[in-house]
Amino acid sequence: MKKPQELAKELQNMKTLGELTSVFEGIASMRIAQIKNQVVQSQNYFETLWHMYTQIRAGSTFKLGTHITDVEKNNKTLFIVITAEGGFSGDIDQRLINWMLKSYDPKKIDIIVIGRHGTTQLAQRGVSFTKYFKLPSKDVNINVSPIIQEVQKYKSTDVFYQQYVSLTSLNVKRINLSTAIEERGKLAKETGDVINEATYIFEPSSFAVVDHLERSMINIALSQAILESKLAQYASRFQAMSLAHNRSNDTVDDLKISYSRSRRAVKDERLKEMINGLRKVAS
Amino acid sequence: MASRQDASTGQIVSEESELGSDEFHLKVYAPYKVYFEGVVKSVSALNQTGPFDVLAQHHNFITLLSPYTLKIHTADNKDRQIDISKGIMQVKDNDVIVFLDV
Numbered sequence: 199m200k201k202p203q204e205l206a207k208e209l210q211n212m213k214t215l216g217e218l219t220s221v222f223e224g225i226a227s228m229r230i231a232q233i234k235n236q237v238v239q240s241q242n243y244f245e246t247l248w249h250m251y252t253q254i255r256a257g258s259t260f261k262l263g264t265h266i267t268d269v270e271k272n273n274k275t276l277f278i279v280i281t282a283e284g285g286f287s288g289d290i291d292q293r294l295i296n297w298m299l300k301s302y303d304p305k306k307i308d309i310i311v312i313g314r315h316g317t318t319q320l321a322q323r324g325v326s327f328t329k330y331f332k333l334p335s336k337d338v339n340i341n342v343s344p345i346i347q348e349v350q351k352y353k354s355t356d357v358f359y360q361q362y363v364s365l366t367s368l369n370v371k372r373i374n375l376s377t378a379i380e381e382r383g384k385l386a387k388e389t390g391d392v393i394n395e396a397t398y399i400f401e402p403s404s405f406a407v408v409d410h411l412e413r414s415m416i417n418i419a420l421s422q423a424i425l426e427s428k429l430a431q432y433a434s435r436f437q438a439m440s441l442a443h444n445r446s447n448d449t450v451d452d453l454k455i456s457y458s459r460s461r462r463a464v465k466d467e468r469l470k471e472m473i474n475g476l477r478k479v480a481s
Numbered sequence: 482m483a484s485r486q487d488a489s490t491g492q493i494v495s496e497e498s499e500l501g502s503d504e505f506h507l508k509v510y511a512p513y514k515v516y517f518e519g520v521v522k523s524v525s526a527l528n529q530t531g532p533f534d535v536l537a538q539h540h541n542f543i544t545l546l547s548p549y550t551l552k553i554h555t556a557d558n559k560d561r562q563i564d565i566s567k568g569i570m571q572v573k574d575n576d577v578i579v580f581l582d583v
Contacts, residue, residue, distance in 0.1 A: 414583035
């Protein structure tokens, strides 16, 4: 049996660990609340932009902001996979990569990875990727312009990302970028108004405005996918910290019992020695 | 016509009736932040053509904004300035919306 002093030290260390995991758990929980709020705000903003866009474009298709700027497109499809920057994300990145690779054909598909963990996962599977972007550390004003420039070169883009369902449930999700934008736009209420050059002044031109709006909406859709992935990663951290916190509490309880037993054993030993001593003196 | 919900009564009220003849409603916001919302007398910005002002009763107008300091003159004669890198401005029926960071 360990000495009481050793157990007291272990107990103190375990209590500190419990307090630390509790703090990390709190931070993750706070970040989740903040990001959820941002996603809601961003959706409202998107809907207002979508209103304006549908009123101007009057039925033409979503062209990823290339109505007036002729971007040479290749016939490949682009896969964008959003993973964690570090390795501390549970198994959700592996699930995401494995799922993406089921539809991957190197002759028809190029891959762009956001987040370093994804590059490691692909390298382990011997799959090459076209470009890597660091997962943005900040949660607002995410600059996705370099990614949009890549998106505009492809006929179609699918985004694979992690989706937060609840604190205990995380999903992997795949969306086609153009379809996703159209789908999100359906959430906005139709007003029936038409914006055209007879009723509005456009500067520099209506096509330039439509292109800009399309790029803006891709920007928001991609930023939201990144935010949702970060939300899922925070939830994953929250789960890990909750688990560690519960384990440390259990260990503290076990250590308290061991400490009491150890102290009692020491006292019993001393008592035995005293009784034996007294017996010897009496005889 | 612009309208809003009155916080005290919960009723939908028209803002048109509350605006003076030289005033209009302005909202300046980004996906995650509202920078300004209120009744103003003018707003100055910059587009590809050059600097311009929007006053009350302006024609319906949509423009892409260039980097500039947005100057707002409020209805209570105060000035506000907001630095912008890019944005879109929509003017419609005395209601102006500036979308930033897009």
